[in-house]
Amino acid sequence: MKQKLLFTVFTLILIGNTFSQTVWSSYNTVDGDPGENPYAMASGQLDPDSYPDIVVGMLVGNKVLLYKNNGDGTFASSVEIGTLNGVSYIAIADIDGINGNDIIVSSYNDGRLVWYANDGSGNFGTENVISSTVAGAGSIYTGLIDGDSNIDVAVSAYSANKIVWFSNDGGGTFTGGEQTLVSPITEPGDFDMADFDGDGDLDAVVTTAEWANGVIDVYYNNLVPSGTVSFIVDSNNVSNSGNTYLFDVDFVDVDNDGGLDILVSDSYGDFAWYKREVAGTYTKTTITSTIPNPGISEAVDVDGDLKNDLVLSNGATGGDDITWHKAEGAAPTTIGAEQTVDGSGIQKQVYAMTINDFDNDGDQDIASISYQAPSDGVYWIENLLETLDVDDYTLSNEISIYPNPTNNVLNFKSSFNEPINLSIYNLLGQIVLSQTVNNNTVLDVSELSSGLYTIRLNNSNEVIKFIKN
DSSP states (O other): OOOOEEEEEEEEOSSOSOSEEOOBOOOEEEESOOSSOEEEEEEEOOSSSSSOEEEEEESSSOEEEEEOBOSSSOBOOOEEEEEOSSEEEEEEEOSSSSSSOEEEEEETTTTEEEEEOBOSSSOBOSOEEEESOOTTEEEEEEEOTTSSSSOEEEEEEGGGTEEEEEEEOSSSOEEEEEEEEEOSOSSEEEEEEEOTTSSSSOEEEEEEOOTTTOOEEEEEEOOOTTOOOOEEEOSSOSBOSSOSOEEEEEEEOSSOSSSOEEEEEETTSOEEEEEEOTTSOEEEEEOOOOOSSEEEEEEEOOSSSSSOEEEEEEOSSSSOSEEEEEEESSSSOEEEEEEEEEOSOOOOOOOEEEEEOTTOSSSOEEEEEOOSTTSOOEEEEOBOOEEOOGGGEEEEEEEEEESSSBSSEEEEEESOSSOEEEEEEOTTSOEEEEEEEOTTOEEEOTTSOSEEEEEEETTSSOEEEEEEO
């Protein structure tokens, strides 16, 4: 018997701009004693269940540890994946195209960039060396740098004053050796890659970690059809002054207007973002925060309104450990006042955090590490997203979708006589599918990954949620 779940769509009135309000749990300890000075962290699905797991690396303790998610708000005891001298960064991606996500790690002290292959059950073998000559190996980016379908790897080489990348043949073999992405650049720190100029290839935003002299620059990728990659610096420098110690940079849509911006944390300066203007120049906006030393910053929808909010960790030993700023109003949105995620003070110098739906309840939680003893541990904080009561809304049109959850298709039935223009968003607020549907139509969602999605009707503020198995 076909089961049908009716979703009544609502339009918000009188009480603000969102459908829900976000509060946070107290911190939950994953591991109170992982080893000395945990510094790097990533999360993703590493075993066959649907719950994200956590990987942590030690800058001094030198271990790479896997914490498998038990699915009940707890994590299994750590499993040591490998040992590297001074773990500086961890990424998760499917390097060899089989058995799901693998683990990629850089080591600052011995210049190594390695990956660990997943056997499909969340077990990992010995390291596969991409390079052992990346002097001062730091931040990692994984993506389609040369435009083919294979996950390539880029890494900053702090001591060699460059950023390099390695081309993947699709099976985890990196042919052609080290290739230059940016050089020379004095003491490169964090960087990110995305299609900033909208021409279909990956550009880069790069920070330098020079004390009191750091710069932020964009490099445009001049990828040609043959796969030849070259990067040219933007003639308009994003920022070449007032930067004390640049720690984190990301290409993200800060104001939710559909275009990428640049979000930056200066550990001894500002938490700020930069918008590229029509003239090609960059406008800086400083974000008011009580955090004395901005650490990791992320843009993600934490309150379920399909707009990127901002989350910031504290790189100092005093003050709130993690805070967030709500995106307010219609696009382009404004940045709301700072709110506390974790003000316990238990975490000292949160140099890494990762945001994911760790309890699989449809909202984004936060996992973090505390670098400084005596609380140098691994923690996670649950997002207790609370949906507002139906009394706070006024009834609009009725739309039903079924089945929900679904494996392959969604059936639509509504009181509309005209076609419905809709977009489907994932939990990161990214559009994964846009289409026009008619009453009694069928929408194919078989290519979507498992998880919670939101359907937004493009000619209104109305939304429907569904689960893809």
